[in-house]
Amino acid sequence: MGGFNVSQPFPSVEVKDVDPFLLLHHAEIKVPVHVPVEKAGVGPHPHRGFSPVTFVFKGGVHHQDSRGNNNVVYAGGVQWMNAGRGIIHSERPPKDIFEKGGIQEIIQLWVNTPAKNKMDQPSYFPFTRDQVPFYQSEDQLVKINIAAGELEHIKGPVPPLSLLNAFTADFKKGGRYYFNIPASHNAFIYLLDGKLVINGTTEVLANHAVIFGKDGVGFEAEALEDTRFFSGTGEPLNESVATHGPFVMNNQTETLEAFHDYQMGKMGVLIEE
DSSP states (O other), rough: OOSSEEEEESSSOOOOTTTTTEEEEHHHEOEEEEEEESSSSSSEEEESEEEEEEEEEEEEEEETTTTEEEEEEETTOOEEOOOOOEEEEEEEEOOTGGGGGGGEEEEEEEEEEOOTTTSSSEEOOOOOOGOOOOETTTTTTEEEEEEEEEEEEOOOOBSSSEEEEEEEEEEOTTTTEEOOOOOEEEEEEEEEEEEETTTTTEEEEEEEEEEOOOOSSSEEEEEEEEEEEEEEEOOOOOOEEEEETEEEEEHHHHHHHHHHHHHTTTTTTOOOO
16 A cells, blocks of 8 residues: 555455455554655655544654644544545644654554534544553553543543444553443454454454444453554445545545546645644
8 A cells, every 4th residue: 555565364265354344454664765755655645524533553644634624643643534525635644753763663543434424524633652552450460541432431532433343453462351242232352463362263364354243232352472462343324335536425426526526626735844
């Protein structure tokens, strides 16, 4: 994606999506030293009809967009952008990336927007590590960051447009936690590294995802070694999806309209600083 190698558990041959989650990318990028930082990363490009969300695990991401937002989110933070009716943005390494180790590790998640909100005005929500609340177990082996939704009566700061939970978790070896999931939600986890056993029976390795069936109300995760993972659950929208490149609409006509509006300049202009 954008010239970088990424892990993509979905969409795939086996799994189209996990409604309302459309796509998940995990990337660990060594920022090139022979390219100016302001030219590295992903340059200006448009979106409409969904939320491209970035969770930062190492380094940082410099976001600029055609609505005038200009912000850097470092490790532990998250940026949640509702593209709405259309926005152009870029995602570059921050200028101090080499002081931060020269590595960017991120998860980018595409979250579908309900049809009634696809033409809303765009919005952008950046949160630092300190602004994302977390739950920690008494034995200190389990830490779960709550970006969106709720866990253990702790609410995340992100205001999603549909009912969902988005957590990043850091389990030390031997850490164990039971995740309660609303019975109506679709749910998945993705391991950045380490190894988990789910419900005491299924081992999951790094760079693999587990897509859960809707036949229960939760799952138990136990770390067989130090493990970082992402957990997403959401009320399915059960709406038709028409995607093409950076646009996610409900039918092909709306997708063609998105291309036309972008070419006509209706999504704004981004001149990077």
